[in-house]
Amino acid sequence: MFDPHTSPITIHYRPRNRNTYITITHNGEVCVRSPIKDEKRLRLILRDRESWIRSKLSAIAASPLAHHTLGETIRFRGECIPITQLPHLCETLQRAKNSIDIEKYYTNFYKNEAILTLPSRLAHYERKMGLHPKEIRFKKMRRRWGSCSSEGVVTLNTMMMQLCYEHIDYIIVHELAHLRHMNHSREFHALVRTILHNERELRRELKQVRIG
Structure with a gap:
């Protein structure tokens, strides 16, 4: 306590x-x-x-993400699940010699899942918002879930595959909204809210989630 x-x-x-x-x-x-x-x-x-x-x-x-043991469970799509539910990852982890190897395999798993999953969700919100990045990148980041450059390049943190789809969608909409507003002004949040009506709640929840 x-x-x-x-x-x-x-x-x-x-x-x-x-x-x-x-x-x-x-x-x-x-x-x-x-x-x-x-x-x-x-x-x-x-x-x-x-x-x-x-x-x-x-x-x-x-929280379902609270109790996590490296090498035994994995945070994936908003849940903490046994790695035995992911046979390919489970097989890969058998080659791990130490915790550094395990973390590397987790990182690769998230990256592959991000590349498979996120493009279709991005395309959906691009059409809905009428906003299209010049380039989309996927990479592991330590401090941010995503970013949008002034050149129109949107970068998404592959570690976001730990999150539930509601939070994933919020990050995508957030970064796409920066293509119109390169700030966090009222207009920016209003734009996000036209797509996700519970924007404030999602933003508060994500602030409590540690990356990694």
Whole structure:
């Protein structure tokens, strides 16, 4: 159970921030980004947000993605499933000599699934939005689910194959919307909302999901 006075937290000192921001990662880590250096003061802030933090941690614990063991399970399409349900991956993992090999095979699996799955979903939303990238790229990224360059190149993180289809579609629509609005203005979010009416909810949910 989370205790604002004693539970471990990760503190990122951000002197340029005006406010203190608390986030809960996908694996239940409490992270604080703040211009405040004094940990005691930060603990008091956490105490004020204790109810919210506990509710988030409870939701993460109940998530189907919560209990994952490398080499035994895999996060795939919004679920945590045994690798035995994916015979080809299971066979490939038999060649793994260590955890580095296992992670490499997982990465390759996600990339192959992304190349097979995402183009048709992209084409669907391209037609629906009337927006067409000059180029589409698939690659593993550590910090972002996707990006859109000013040249019209959309890049999608192959690790998004861990997510449910609702979240995958949100990322696709989000990046396509950048072809019209290269910012996160009201107009940008309004455009996304014309396609996905629960845009706000999906955006909040994705902020809680750790990449990787």
